[in-house]
Amino acid sequence: MENLSCNKSFGGWNKQYSHHSQTLNCTMRFAIYLPPQASTGQKVPALYWLSGLTCTDENFMHKAGAQRIAAELGMAIIAPDTSPRGDEVADADGYDLGKGAGFYVNATQAPWNAHYQMYDYVLNELPALVESMFPVNDQRAIAGHSMGGHGALVLALRNPQRFASVSAFSPISNPVNCPWGKKALGAYLGKDTASWADYDASLLMHQASDFVPALVDQGEADDFLAEQLKPDTLGAAARHSGYPLQLNRHEGYDHSYYFIASFIEQHLRFHAAHLGLQP
Amino acid sequence: MENLSCNKSFGGWNKQYSHHSQTLNCTMRFAIYLPPQASTGQKVPALYWLSGLTCTDENFMHKAGAQRIAAELGMAIIAPDTSPRGDEVADADGYDLGKGAGFYVNATQAPWNAHYQMYDYVLNELPALVESMFPVNDQRAIAGHSMGGHGALVLALRNPQRFASVSAFSPISNPVNCPWGKKALGAYLGKDTASWADYDASLLMHQASDFVPALVDQGEADDFLAEQLKPDTLGAAARHSGYPLQLNRHEGYDHSYYFIASFIEQHLRFHAAHLGLQP
Numbered sequence: 251m252e253n254l255s256c257n258k259s260f261g262g263w264n265k266q267y268s269h270h271s272q273t274l275n276c277t278m279r280f281a282i283y284l285p286p287q288a289s290t291g292q293k294v295p296a297l298y299w300l301s302g303l304t305c306t307d308e309n310f311m312h313k314a315g316a317q318r319i320a321a322e323l324g325m326a327i328i329a330p331d332t333s334p335r336g337d338e339v340a341d342a343d344g345y346d347l348g349k350g351a352g353f354y355v356n357a358t359q360a361p362w363n364a365h366y367q368m369y370d371y372v373l374n375e376l377p378a379l380v381e382s383m384f385p386v387n388d389q390r391a392i393a394g395h396s397m398g399g400h401g402a403l404v405l406a407l408r409n410p411q412r413f414a415s416v417s418a419f420s421p422i423s424n425p426v427n428c429p430w431g432k433k434a435l436g437a438y439l440g441k442d443t444a445s446w447a448d449y450d451a452s453l454l455m456h457q458a459s460d461f462v463p464a465l466v467d468q469g470e471a472d473d474f475l476a477e478q479l480k481p482d483t484l485g486a487a488a489r490h491s492g493y494p495l496q497l498n499r500h501e502g503y504d505h506s507y508y509f510i511a512s513f514i515e516q517h518l519r520f521h522a523a524h525l526g527l528q529p
Numbered sequence: 530m531e532n533l534s535c536n537k538s539f540g541g542w543n544k545q546y547s548h549h550s551q552t553l554n555c556t557m558r559f560a561i562y563l564p565p566q567a568s569t570g571q572k573v574p575a576l577y578w579l580s581g582l583t584c585t586d587e588n589f590m591h592k593a594g595a596q597r598i599a600a601e602l603g604m605a606i607i608a609p610d611t612s613p614r615g616d617e618v619a620d621a622d623g624y625d626l627g628k629g630a631g632f633y634v635n636a637t638q639a640p641w642n643a644h645y646q647m648y649d650y651v652l653n654e655l656p657a658l659v660e661s662m663f664p665v666n667d668q669r670a671i672a673g674h675s676m677g678g679h680g681a682l683v684l685a686l687r688n689p690q691r692f693a694s695v696s697a698f699s700p701i702s703n704p705v706n707c708p709w710g711k712k713a714l715g716a717y718l719g720k721d722t723a724s725w726a727d728y729d730a731s732l733l734m735h736q737a738s739d740f741v742p743a744l745v746d747q748g749e750a751d752d753f754l755a756e757q758l759k760p761d762t763l764g765a766a767a768r769h770s771g772y773p774l775q776l777n778r779h780e781g782y783d784h785s786y787y788f789i790a791s792f793i794e795q796h797l798r799f800h801a802a803h804l805g806l807q808p
Contacts, residue, residue, distance in 0.1 A: 257787040258750065264787055315790065357624035471537065508536035508543055511594065 251383065254279065255301050255327040259323035261286040269379065273371040274334040275364065280376065281307040283317050287324035288385040295414075295525040296326040296380065297518065298372065300398030303430075304350045308462050310395075313507040316324070319518040323527050328385045330376055332397070334365035346430050347437055353425075354401030355449050357438035366438055369449075373405055391521035393417040395442055395510055397475075400425055403451035403484075415524035417465040417517045420472055423484035424452040427439070430478050437490035452480070455495070456487035464488075464495040465520045467513050469503030530662065533558065537615050539600035540565040543590055548658065552650045553613040554643065557658030558657065560586040562596050566603035567664045568748050574668035574693075574804040575605040576797065577651065581631045582709075586610050589674075592786040598797040602806050607666045609655055611676070613644035626716055632704075636717035645717055648728075652684055652691070670800035671699070672696040672753065674789055675753070679704055682730035682763075689739040692739030694803035696744040696796045698789050699751055702763035703731040711759050731759070735766035743767075743774040744799045746792050748782030759783070 254266040262285040271278045288294045297320070299310050307329045310316065320327050333339075333352030342348035357366035370448040380386050392413050394402035399421025408418035425431020426446045435446040447453045468481045475481075481497060488495035503509040522529040533545040541564040548559045567573045576599070580591050586735045589595065599606050612618075612631030619640040621627035636645035659665050671692050673681035678700025685695035704710020705725045714725040726732045747760045754760075762775060767774035782788040801808040 255784050257783055258748075258791070260791045313591050317787075317790070318594065330782070377639065410542055455756040465670040469537075502537040506536050506592070508538040508596075511596070512539045521696070 259283065259317045262288065262317065262321050265425060266307065271371055271375060273367050273375045276334045276336045278335065279307050279331055280296060281311045281329040282380065282384060283327040283464065284384060285321045285324050285326060290324060291385070293385045293387035294324050294326050295527065296328055296386045296389070296529055297521050298377070298390060298392045298393070299329045300354060300372065300394030300401040301329065302331070302394070302398050304345050305332050305418065306350070309507065313511060314514045316514050316518060317510045319515050322474055323522045323523060323529070324529060325518065325525065326330045326365065326384070328376065328380055329370055333368065339365045342437070347434055351397065351434060351439060353397055353434045353449070354404065355435070355438050359438060359440045359468030360443070362438050364437065365446055368401070369405070372401065382421060387413060389525050391415045391525055392451070393517055393521070394421070395419045396432070396505065397422055399466070403447050406462045406464070407451060407454040407458055408448070410462045413462050415463045415465070415521045417520060419467050419513070420469060420474070420505055421451065421466060421481070421484070422479055423455055423465055424450060424480040426450045427483070428478045428480060430437060443518050452483045452487045455484060455493050456490050462496050463524055465517060466497045466500050467517070468494065468497070469505065469509045470501050471503055472505045474505055518527055530658070538562065541567065543596060543602050545586065550627060550650055551652045553652050555613045555615040555618055557614065557622055557650070558586050558610055560590045560597055560604040560608040561659065561663060562590065563663060564600045564605060566601050567598050567605060571662070572664045572666040573603050574606050574670070574806065575607055575665045575668060576800050577656070577671045578606055578608045579609065579633060579651065579671070579673030579680040580611050581634055581673070581675030581677050583624050584611050585629070588786065591791065593793045595793050595797060598794050599690050602797060602801045602808070604662070604797065604799045604801060604804065607655065607659055608618055609651055612647065618644045622715070625631060626713055630676065630713060630730070632713045632717060633683065634714070634717050638717060638719045641717050647680070648684070651680065652688060656713065668693060670694045670804055672796055672800070673700070674698045675710070675784065677703055678745070683728050683733065684734040685741045685743070686730060686737055687727070689741045692741050694742045694744070694800045696799060698746050698792070699748060699753070700730065700745060700763070700782055703729060703759040703760060705729045705732065705764070706761060707757045708755070711786070717794060731762045731766045734763060734772050737770045737772055740773050743772065744796060745774065745776045746796070747776070747778050748784065748788045749778055749780050750782055751784045753784055757791045
């Protein structure tokens with residue numbers, strides 16, 4: 251593991267590392283924010299943040315303003331990249347498939363299955379690495395934006411014992427029924443749509459019986475709201491299963507990091523309460 | 530004037546505009562954050578933010594996290610670009626001269642003098658435009674980072690009646706004595722170093738008698754500290770003239786926006802107190 255950058259931030263440290271991922275079979279970069287409390291010998295709980303299409307490990311750390319609150323709460327933040335990377339990794343034209351668009355699935359179809367195993371990477375390899383190398387414990391929350399909101403919800407819904415809480419901004423809530431999801435799941439998982447259901451937050455939430463407290467925020471002025479995101483479908487699934495989902499809509503906010511920055515504090519305090527921190 | 534973007538942020542609006550600048554003789558872009566209070570019919574005071582080398586109007590708005598505090602205080606923020614722009618504008622190799630490196634001076638030397646008049650643009654044309662087009666009044670503060678910290682200090686020192694307060698992160702405090710300053714001032718103003726003194730915060734502060742409350746923050750782990758920034762020279766100048774300068778040093782912090790984000794709240798509250806807002 252190689253340290254690529256190190257910047258003091260709100261009394262803690264914002265760092266980037268590269269490492270060889272066995273799961274993804276390539277070199278990956280991730281970012282981690284270690285709050286001041288992590289410098290005192292204690293292990294701190296962690297929020298894993300999954301970014302959206304075209305993003306890297308940097309967007310959230312640069313733009314969300316989350317470090318201020320993480321420093322107050324004593325929470326680490328880990329931001330992986332959004333796909334495998336490198337010259338040997340398959341790619342496609344367009345921003346919504348291939349590099350920068352891993353969709354947090356385990357691909358089964360060639361050529362994608364050689365590297366695109368982001369579900370396993372985020373669920374297993376990355377937390378194991380982080381918890382072995384940093385003063386971070388196994389109290390985990392997970393959150394994300396858009397494609398990353400989809401990833402966070404799917405990971406928490408399928409692994410309720412692994413996450414104390416989950417939240418999302420503007421998630422792709424029903425990918426089996428939207429253009430982004432159909433394109434990506436069709437490529438990564440193949441034409442048999444039965445296999446897609448394992449990666450659809452609305453379908454998973456509809457049938458859930460083991461719950462993770464969930465918070466979703468959605469802007470009403472989001473250009474992708476009706477066609478790609480479909481939060482109403484997620485809300486209906488939660489009502490069906492009795493899922494503890496708090497779904498908030500916000501007039502005037504769009505799909506950008508300006509929206510995320512405006513409400514990230516509430517998300518971190520929500521996770522803090524479920525991670526045993528003083529929110 | 531053309532509106533290029535509009536994003537809701539902390540209940541207010543973050544917008545970008547392009548306009549033809551008569552002063553710079555080219556099309557310029559700037560960003561403005563209008564807090565929620567500006568939507569109620571009242572005019573709000575404004576902080577003008579000057580960015581550093583290689584930046585545009587976007588860096589501060591994306592990375593500093595200032596909108597949260599501006600929204601609470603009721604303060605507009607205006608971020609101009611860092612140089613004239615366009616194919617017709619002279620440029621140079623390297624990041625520290627030409628486009629992205631206007632140094633907030635009025636160039637006197639060809640080819641620079643055809644467009645590089647950033648001092649007049651920031652002092653006169655931009656505030657006049659903003660105050661005529663937006664609910665922003667003429668209560669102005671000014672701040673900046675690195676090259677922009679230099680620009681903010683120089684503008685306030687030379688125009689104490691125009692600014693209620695001034696602040697800077699990691700400013701180029703004595704450009705007549707550092708490589709960045711010598712290169713830029715030599716190109717824009719010519720070899721006669723006597724003309725450079727009008728753009729040197731330390732020289733101006735040393736002889737100042739009309740004061741603007743000033744706040745400067747400097748990271749101790751800043752790679753540019755000793756060679757380019759020279760805050761001690763500014764501190765000595767303030768002691769000589771009795772200038773009301775608060776100069777803070779911060780262990781471990783570097784030259785990046787992680788540093789700015791960590792302390793921007795104190796800067797906005799400092800300006801608020803001098804702009805007649807409730808800090």
